[in-house]
Amino acid sequence: MTQLEQQENQVIRELVLPEAPPPPVYVPQPEGPAYSAPAFVPEPAPDTADRAPADPAQADTRPQPGNQSGNQSGNQPRQAPTKITYALTLNRSPVVGNRLRLQGVYPETRLGFTRPQGWTVESAKAIIRYQHSPSLLADRSHLTVRVNDTSVGSVPLDRPDSQIGQATFNIPANLIQDSNELSMLAEQQTSDTCSNPTDPTLWTEILPDSKLVFEFIPKATTLNFSQYPYPFLDEFGLEPNQLAYLRPQSLSADWLTAVSRFQASAGRLSDRQILDTRLVTNVDQISATEGLVVIGTPADQPILSRLAMGYSVQNGQLLDGSRQPLPNDVGLLAVATTRNQENRDIPVLVATGNSAEGVLKAVQYLVQAPDRQLATGQAVTVSNVAQVPTPEPRSWSGYLPTQNEFQLRELTTLDGQPYSDITVHGTNAPIIEVGFRALPDDRLLQGSTMTLHYSHSPQLNSNNSAVEVMIDGVTIGSKRLTGNGQDNTFNVNLPPHLIQPDSTLGVHFILQPEQPGICGLTADQQLWGTLHADTRFNLNRENVVQVPNLELLKAGFPLASPQDLSTTAIVLPNNPTDTDVETLLSFSERMGRVSRSDSVKLTAYLANAVPTEVRDQQNLVAIGARERFPYPEVFEASSSGLSLATGFFRQWEQSQAQTLPDREGVIKAIPSPWSRDRVLLALTGQTDEGLREVQDLFNRDPLFSQLRGDTVLISRNQATPSPYDASGYNLEFLQQTQPRQIRNTTLLRRIVLFLQDNWWLLLLGMVLLALLLYSFSQLFMNRVA
Known part of the structure; x- marks a missing residue:
């Protein structure tokens, strides 16, 4: 046998697979009060002004559990509920807050929302409550609502004396996708001839209790690792993700390590969603909206012998298809379903093995992105896990590059995509925001610069049009927009004290038409400004940090x-204690979110x-x-x-x-x-x-x-x-x-930094040097005399 064959045999370990059980099917079972947060309220009757909660007896349209078999795997799904109503208020978005203002002649605002993966949307509508300026002309001012760039209706802005108005826009169900965009556009006129875009009376406010109302049917899902992390974590969910960890009979360092790594990975996968986790001691404590995570050996987790996951358990050990125990260094990942005390289906994620080594190997396979992408099926046996190299200590995704000279295209968006050219339009063009996050151990020095590369439309009034550069809302430079607008550059000094690990760089194009008397949407949209991706940065910085x-x-x-x-x-x-472990889970989740x-x-x-x-x-x-x-x-x-x-x-x-x-x-x-x-x-x-x-x-x-x-x-x-x-x-x-x-600098730079931090020593040294020179000069003059 050649050396290559020996290496292959060490890597490839073929196990006898058991007969695959029927695939587990999970149907989400949303519950009224438990499923909806306080900010979400049922849809009122169309003629009701106050948004009072609906009658619970009418809201609960879920069928009652029938005579089901006691199958712990839950392979026989119940009949899905008819329809469930869910209301999403706009104030859940941080962009809205207490109000959402549309200012100018042709303002536009955009909000994103998602569709949970377990929904089959039957109908949707937007209920927009608004208030507008009394100066608007009713016959020339309108509010238009779009969903994914498709108009779903318009309403005239004709409410007298700034009275609150309400309009309902029906949204075709086929427009709703996983990720969606709600756009609200307004045309606001105060003059029959030409409205001044800077007129402060051109405003409409979208009230924060506006909402999107959905009617949906929970969708049955066949559990499979190719869909992971769903249904345990739903990246498109509108409610917090919920996980419950089944506490083993004894807590060991290996189990705590496995749980902390899994929780850190769950924090990363949840991204900007809330993740609620807790420890439970038995299945009866699980609610219908939680996913159960079972980590540990069969000896530590007796529930594994009752789950239909393909691999049987005998005498506290997992058996393969030939009824032989799995090797101790082999891990097993499996998905199944069980039922809680309310006879509700609960999805179960299992990471197990016949030893702590196998359990940790199964968890490690799931938390490593390259390995996790290859997982499929109901069960995965893990014989070997690749050692992912540890990244450099200062290689942080989403932060400024480690090299001092770089371009805008080398920075990444929140979705991890590199920036490209960005164009904005109109007299009320939004601010272009770019994440400009310094590494936490960076210390920026004087001399850091930015060379802004931009273009703009030629139909501009150069006296009133400009481009501004801001750091966290603080303007650090501006320049008038002149000439034909092609391939312009603008050098800006970057103040060191403003750039922090959570900073945002803003570029604001202030665009005013060359001839103010020309009105209309076409004339407004002819005004544009573009930030080019080859905008250059040259940073002067040192690797210095103070801890703690x-x-x-x-x-x-x-x-x-x-x-x-x-x-x-x-x-x-x-x-x-359980409180100690839950604190470990909270800390691990946060570390996963920030890395x-x-x-x-x-x-x-x-x-x-x-x-x-x-x-x-x-x-x-x-x-x-x-x-x-x-x-x-x-x-x-x-x-x-x-x-x-x-x-x-x-x-x-x-x-x-x-x-x-x-x-x-x-x-x-x-x-x-x-x-x-x-x-x-x-x-x-x-x-x-x-x-x-x-x-x-x-x-x-x-x-x-x-x-x-x-x-x-x-x-x-x-x-x-x-x-x-x-x-x-x-x-x-x-x-x-x-x-x-x-x-982490050279000796010369350490000396310079020490003198910068202790400048008074430099003054003291100069005084002492002057006194010393004076003493020498006196001695010399006395000797000459």
């Missing part, structure tokens, strides 16, 4: 450097089994309430800043107090005691209630986006705060320790 700084954690730094999370380890108490890579290499340990090399070389995230915290020295009185002690004692410098009780959550970052370039992040509190507040901070964007300082105290001031509003919580930020500066 929780503001950097908003971008994941330093825990997500590199982006596969391979330098971060989570440490839990020796006997973790992008083809793999996840996060690890988890119990406090008494952290390897010395991990403690000394990695960033550590310690989780646990005060009495069981893995590293209690973080909150001892001898440490700097806030100290927590038993008996609900708190100490700050020389002040000491005892609270009754202390339900606040605490997040504290300190330099790692075992490594100069690493940090120790503590997620803790005096009680489990405090840990739940920490979970909320990582789960909710309005809270997480406020992080700063090195210590955060979190508490709630409402019993059930809204996930979209931070006002239900109290956050206190503290700066307790002196930040440590980490530099």
Whole structure:
């Protein structure tokens, strides 16, 4: 046998496959109150002004469970409900907020919405509530609604004295796709001859309680890994994705590592959607809107013996088609269905094996994008998992390139696509926004420039037309639009202090017609401005950062450097509680959301089994309430800043107090005691209630986006705060320790940076040098005399 054949035999391991069971079929079972968030209300009767909720007895059109067999696999789907009504209010979009204003003669606004994958849309309509300026001419002002560039109706803007109007637009069901765009265009005139586009009385406001109403039938889906992550995660869903992890009989470091990696991957796949997760101990606790995730060996998860996943279980071991146990280093992925205590179908995702090695291998296959794309069928046995190379620490997708000179086309959109030429039209042209996110450990210096390459239409009034460049809404440069408008350039200095890891570059074309007396939509749309993709940037920067700084954690730094999370380890108490594990899930999900890579290499340990090399070389995230915290020295009185002690004692410098009780959550970052370039992040509190507040901070964007300082105290001031509003919580930020500066530069640049940070030393040195020269000159003159 040749060496090549031996290598192939090591890679290719053929297992005897069992007979495939009937494919599991899952029918979503949305429930009225549980399925719709408070912001979504049932559609009122057409003649009802107030949007009162519909009668629950009328809203619940789901059929009652019939006499079904007790098949745990759920291969016999129930009859689908007739029709379900769902209302999506426009204020769910951050673009709308309290109002959506249309300003100008021909303004337009666009909103995106999605169609869940489990829907078969039967009908849809847009109910638009609006208010407009009383100065508008009723016979010349209209509001038009489009869906995916298809007009679905118009309404005249003829309400007297700015009274609120309401219009219903029927949307053909065949127009609704997975991703959709709702456009609202207005023609607003205040003059019979020519309206001034800068007239402030040209306005119409779309009220935030406007909504889209859908009637749909839940769609039966055959579970298959080729559709993963659906139905467990729906990228087009309008409600939060919901996962429930089945808690094994005992919690080990291997299980915690597998769960943290899967949760980080789920956070990435959920992207900008909310993901609700929790631990359960049995299937009866699962609701109809959740997906069940079972991770562990058959010995740890007895439910595996009752699931129809093709591979049978005997004596706590998985058997292949020849009734032989699967090798310990082989993992198994499977999808199935089960039923909860309400006899509802629940989709089940299984990652198992006959050993912890096999379980982790199955999870790793699912979290690695190149491998996950190859998965198909109801069950996948994983014999080998490719080792995805760890990316460079400063190779971050969606951020500025590491080279100092680059073009706009080298930046990427939110969808991961490179920027191309962008053109806007009209006197109310929208601002072109480009993500201009500096790497968290970048320090920009004076001398950074941008060479804007742009073009514009020739029919412009050069006295009133200009192009502006902004960083986060702050104008940093502008230039009048003159000449024929072709291939113009404009050099702009980039202020170093404005460019942050969450910055946005804006280019605003202010377009005014050459002859203001010419009116009409055609004349307005002849005005255009184009930002070209070869716009150049030349940055002057250094790789310098100060830690600890929780503001950097908003971008994941330093825990997500590199982006596969391979330098971060989570440490839990020796006997973790469910609250500890749920905190691990919240943290892992957030780290998945703020990072992008083809793999996840996060690890988890119990406090008494952290390897010395991990403690000394990695960033550590310690989780646990005060009495069981893995590293209690973080909150001892001898440490700097806030100290927590038993008996609900708190100490700050020389002040000491005892609270009754202390339900606040605490997040504290300190330099790692075992490594100069690493940090120790503590997620803790005096009680489990405090840990739940920490979970909320990582789960909710309005809270997480406020992080700063090195210590955060979190508490709630409402019993059930809204996930979209931070006002239900109290956050206190503290700066307790002196930040440590980490530099990755040459010795000469370190000296220059040191003098920039300590400029007073340069002045002191100049004074001392002058005194020294004066002393020498006096000695010389005395000797000559």
